[in-house]
Amino acid sequence: MQRHLISAADLTRDDAVLILDTAEEMARVADRPIKKLPTLRGRTVVNLFFEDSTRTRISFEAAEKRLSADVINFTAKGSSVSKGESLKDTAQTLEAMGVDAVVIRHGASGAPYRLATSGWIDAAVINAGDGTHQHPTQALLDAFTMRRRLVGRDAGLGQDLAGKRITLVGDILHSRVARSNVDLLHTLGAEVTLVAPPTLVPVGVESWPCEVSYDLDRTLSKSDAVMLLRVQRERMNAAFFPTEREYSRRYGLDGDRMAKMPEHAIVMHPGPMVRGMEITAEVADSERCTAIEQVTNGVSIRMAVLYLLLGGNEPAATHPRTEEK
Amino acid sequence: MSKILIRGAKVLGGEPQDVLIDGDTIAEVGSGLSAEGAEVVEADGKVLLPGLVDLHTHLREPGREDSETVLTGTRAAASGGYTAVFAMANTFPVADTAGVVEQVYRLGQEHGYCDVQPIGAVTVGLEGKKLAELGAMHESAAGVTVFSDDGKCVDDAVIMRRALEYVKAFGGVVAQHAQEPRLTEGAQMNEGVVSAELGLGGWPAVAEESIIARDVLLAEHVGSRVHICHLSTAGSVEIVRWAKSRGIDVTAEVTPHHLLLTDELVRSYNPVYKVNPPLRTERDVLALREALADGTIDIVATDHAPHPHEDKDCEWAAAAMGMVGLETALSVVQRTMVETGLLDWAGVADRMSLKPAAIGGAKGHGRPVSAGEPANLTLVDTAYRGEVDPAGFASRSRNTPYEGRELPGRVTHTWLRGRATLVDGKLA
Numbered sequence A: 001m002q003r004h005l006i007s008a009a010d011l012t013r014d015d016a017v018l019i020l021d022t023a024e025e026m027a028r029v030a031d032r033p034i035k036k037l038p039t040l041r042g043r044t045v046v047n048l049f050f051e052d053s054t055r056t057r058i059s060f061e062a063a064e065k066r067l068s069a070d071v072i073n074f075t076a077k078g079s080s081v082s083k084g085e086s087l088k089d090t091a092q093t094l095e096a097m098g099v100d101a102v103v104i105r106h107g108a109s110g111a112p113y114r115l116a117t118s119g120w121i122d123a124a125v126i127n128a129g130d131g132t133h134q135h136p137t138q139a140l141l142d143a144f145t146m147r148r149r150l151v152g153r154d155a156g157l158g159q160d161l162a163g164k165r166i167t168l169v170g171d172i173l174h175s176r177v178a179r180s181n182v183d184l185l186h187t188l189g190a191e192v193t194l195v196a197p198p199t200l201v202p203v204g205v206e207s208w209p210c211e212v213s214y215d216l217d218r219t220l221s222k223s224d225a226v227m228l229l230r231v232q233r234e235r236m237n238a239a240f241f242p243t244e245r246e247y248s249r250r251y252g253l254d255g256d257r258m259a260k261m262p263e264h265a266i267v268m269h270p271g272p273m274v275r276g277m278e279i280t281a282e283v284a285d286s287e288r289c290t291a292i293e294q295v296t297n298g299v300s301i302r303m304a305v306l307y308l309l310l311g312g313n314e315p316a317a318t319h320p321r322t323e324e325k
Numbered sequence B: 001m002s003k004i005l006i007r008g009a010k011v012l013g014g015e016p017q018d019v020l021i022d023g024d025t026i027a028e029v030g031s032g033l034s035a036e037g038a039e040v041v042e043a044d045g046k047v048l049l050p051g052l053v054d055l056h057t058h059l060r061e062p063g064r065e066d067s068e069t070v071l072t073g074t075r076a077a078a079s080g081g082y083t084a085v086f087a088m089a090n091t092f093p094v095a096d097t098a099g100v101v102e103q104v105y106r107l108g109q110e111h112g113y114c115d116v117q118p119i120g121a122v123t124v125g126l127e128g129k130k131l132a133e134l135g136a137m138h139e140s141a142a143g144v145t146v147f148s149d150d151g152k153c154v155d156d157a158v159i160m161r162r163a164l165e166y167v168k169a170f171g172g173v174v175a176q177h178a179q180e181p182r183l184t185e186g187a188q189m190n191e192g193v194v195s196a197e198l199g200l201g202g203w204p205a206v207a208e209e210s211i212i213a214r215d216v217l218l219a220e221h222v223g224s225r226v227h228i229c230h231l232s233t234a235g236s237v238e239i240v241r242w243a244k245s246r247g248i249d250v251t252a253e254v255t256p257h258h259l260l261l262t263d264e265l266v267r268s269y270n271p272v273y274k275v276n277p278p279l280r281t282e283r284d285v286l287a288l289r290e291a292l293a294d295g296t297i298d299i300v301a302t303d304h305a306p307h308p309h310e311d312k313d314c315e316w317a318a319a320a321m322g323m324v325g326l327e328t329a330l331s332v333v334q335r336t337m338v339e340t341g342l343l344d345w346a347g348v349a350d351r352m353s354l355k356p357a358a359i360g361g362a363k364g365h366g367r368p369v370s371a372g373e374p375a376n377l378t379l380v381d382t383a384y385r386g387e388v389d390p391a392g393f394a395s396r397s398r399n400t401p402y403e404g405r406e407l408p409g410r411v412t413h414t415w416l417r418g419r420a421t422l423v424d425g426k427l428a
C-alpha cells in the first residue's frame, strides 16, 4: 500500500483485494454490540471538506470513530477558506495542530494530489472526491458491494471480480465515480461498459480500459451489475441533452428495463439518487437495488483504508475471522 | 565614441569573424580586424546573432508590479539576448489609450535594457465590444503598430473585421489570441486523453483552429494582414499553410514551450505547466517544429507571462495561466530546432529577430550583422549545458516549467545600440 490514497488507478490488484478483505473484517466489527476498535487511539484525522457532502463526511467520520481516532471536521463554508485562504495555508494550519491524516473533498480535480505531493504537509492524504477526477473509496465500496453480491461474502475473500460484466450509465464526463470505478474494476478483472449519450462521454475516453455504448437496452442483458450515475438537471441547460424526459426515456432505468437484466444482476447507485431521472422509484426501492447497502459498506471500506494507511502494522481486529471459526 | 571588437565570433553560426562596433553602429565585419582603441571581447567560437526581438511579452506594468515591471522584464529580456520586446496590452489599466502606451514606452527608454514597443488593445478594456482609439495609439510617442486583446480573443466577427480593416490606414496589424470563448468555458488543459483521465475541463484544439480559419478568411476578404499569437495545434498549422498558399497575408508565432512540452506533464497537477493556450500533444509539438522550420510559422515569441509564487503554489484550477520565457527561449529553440537539425543559426536569427522585427515594425532591430547596421547583437555560448535555475532569473517571477531541466546554450553578451546590457552573463 502507498502512503496516500489519491486515485483508484494507484491500487494494484493485491492492494485492492487486501482492502476489500480488510473491509469484510471491519464489517464483522459493525455486527458486534460494541462497534469500536482501539486501532487509531491517539491518532487525529481531519475531514477537510471544501465541498458540501454530508453523506461522505458522515461515512468517514463514522469509520474514524469506530477506529477510535480523534476527529476534526473542517468545512470550508463560512471559514477562512471562503475568505480567500489557500488550500496550502489551510492544510498547513491543520497539520500544525498535529494531524496524522487528512481526508479531503475538494471541487478542484487534483487538489488531493497537490496536497500529497507538494511538500506542504507530511500527513497521509485520503481523497474523498476531487472535482471530476477521482473518488477512490467510492469505487472500493462499490467493488466491495459487487463482490459480496456476485461472488459471495465468504466465497469472495481473497477474490477479485474477474469476468464480471459491469455497466455504468449516466454522466460519465463529469463523474469522478465513473473514473474511479473504471480504473478499479479493470484492475480487479471486471469488464466495464460505459453507457451515456455521446455528449456525456469525455473526448479521450478511447484510452480507458472499457467499452463505450450509446444504447442501454443492448447492454442490459449482458450486465451482472448496472450502476446508475446521478445526472444533474442543470446539464440540459448546457445542451448535454434536450430534456429530462428524453434523458430518462433513453438512459433511465425503469422496471421494464430492469426485467431485461439477468436474474442475479444488481442495480447500484452511489447516491444521491434523482428519482424519475436516471432511476424510477420502482427500481430504486426494489430488492435488486443496493443503494442502501452501499452506504453501509462505505463505512467498512473507509475503516479498512484508514486502518491500512495509518495503523497497518497492528492486527485489524482480534482476528475476527478465526474467532468465528 | 567607444569601440568594441568582438573577436572570433561565428556570425549566424558561420566561420569565425571579427565584428567591430563603433558607437551605436557595426563598423566592420571581417577577419583580423585591428583592436586598436577598442575594448576586446573574445568570442572564442560563440555564435553572434542580431539582437532577439520578442513580439509577445507581458511586462505587467502598470498594475501587476508584484509579478513584473518594465525594469525587471527588460532586464530579463537582456539576459535572454533580446534587444526589443513588444509589451502586451492586458495591464491594469489596459493599454487602450495613448496615455498608457506612452507611459510603458517611456519606462522602457528610461531603463535602457531593451527597447519596449507597446502593443495597443484592439477593444476598450479588452472587452471585445468597442474599438479602442487605435489611431491615437499609433500617432502617440509610442508609435503603436501591433494591436491585440491578448489574453482574450476578439471573438466578435464584426469587431475583428473592422479592426483588420481600420489599421490598414497606418500599416498596423492585429495579433489574434485565437480562442473561441464558448468552446473553452471552464477550460483547464488540452482536451484529449489526458484531460479525460485527470478530470480537468478540456480546451479543444478546434477552439483555436475555428478562430484562425475565420480570421484568415476575414483578412483575405478585406485585404488586411493578420497575425496569429501562440499557435499551438497541428490543425492550426494546416490552416495557416493553406492560407499562405492562397496568398493570404497571415503571419504566426509559436512559443518555446509549445515546441518542447506536452500535456503529459499536467499529470503532475503542477500549475507551473498551466498555460493558455494549453500544452498540447506530441503530435502537435512535432507539427509546430516542422512548421517553424518550413516557414509556415514565421516566428518564435515567448508569451513571457510572469506570475507571483502564490498564484502557482495552489491547486490546478485556482492557478494562473502562463509561464516566464524570456530567459530560456533561445535555449529551448536550440534544443528543439537546432539540435534536431530543423534550423541552422541563420534560421534562428530569422525566426527570432528578423521576422518578428519585420512583423511588428521594430525600427533598427532584426537587421543583418553587417557594416553600417545598428549594433543590436547577441553572443551565445552554444556549447554550454546547464540546468535551469530560476533563482538566477532577472525576472521578478519564477514560474518557469524548466526548473532543473538541462538545456543547451547560454547568452553571454547583449548589446543594445552598441551599449552592453549583458556582459559575461551578468546584467550591465
Ligand SMILES: [Zn+2]
Residues within 6 Å of the ligand: B150, B151, B152, B177, B229, B230, B276, B277
Ligand atoms: Zn494569448
